[in-house]
Amino acid sequence: MSGPLSSSSAAGAFSRRSLLLGTLAGAAALATGCTGDPVEDADAVTPAQVDQLAAQVQVQETLVTAYDSALSAAPELATTAAGLADQARAQLDRLRAAAPGAGASSNAPPAPGTPAAPVTDGPPDAAGAREWLRSRVTAAADAHAAACPAFTGGRAALLGSVSAGLRGQAGQLA
DSSP states (O other): OOOOOOOOOTTTOOHHHHHHHHHHHHHHHHHHSSSHHHHHTTTTOOHHHHHHHHHHHHHHHHHHHHHHHHHOOOGGHHHHHHHHHHHHHHHHHHHHHSSSTSSSSSOSSOOOOOOSSOOSSSSSSSHHHHHHHHHHHHHHHHHHHGGGGGHHHHHHHHHHHHHHHHHHHEEEEH
16 A cells, blocks of 8 residues: 655745635735725815805805795796706705805805805896896806816715806706
């Protein structure tokens, strides 16, 4: 009969199993090191961006007030623009959710195209309410589009989306 099987591996050499386990451990360590927090950091905002977001919230608040003024001045406009006003309010809610500290007042200068103060004037009359409102919607879309390049990630997408939606509203009001 034959004697005991001898080990074919030389002393100090790695077995396939230990090599495989070492490779897997190294790959796991490498993957862990590469998946830190860049996703969270990529959508973080700087103090200047916080102020810019607060300004965009103010732009949208001004637009919601403009919708209210126009619908009050021209009740016949309510049949076609009430849904648009609801969209503007929903956009405002999304902007507020994306803006850290949106409830606080901002000392930052407004972005290009941003109205300096809330709407204090109203539509000239019922006949001019649609055009007055359309100009306010266009101004808000321009302000959001101008602010968009200052951001990355979800906030840039949100501002771009709101701007595009407002351009569609302006087209419906034309």
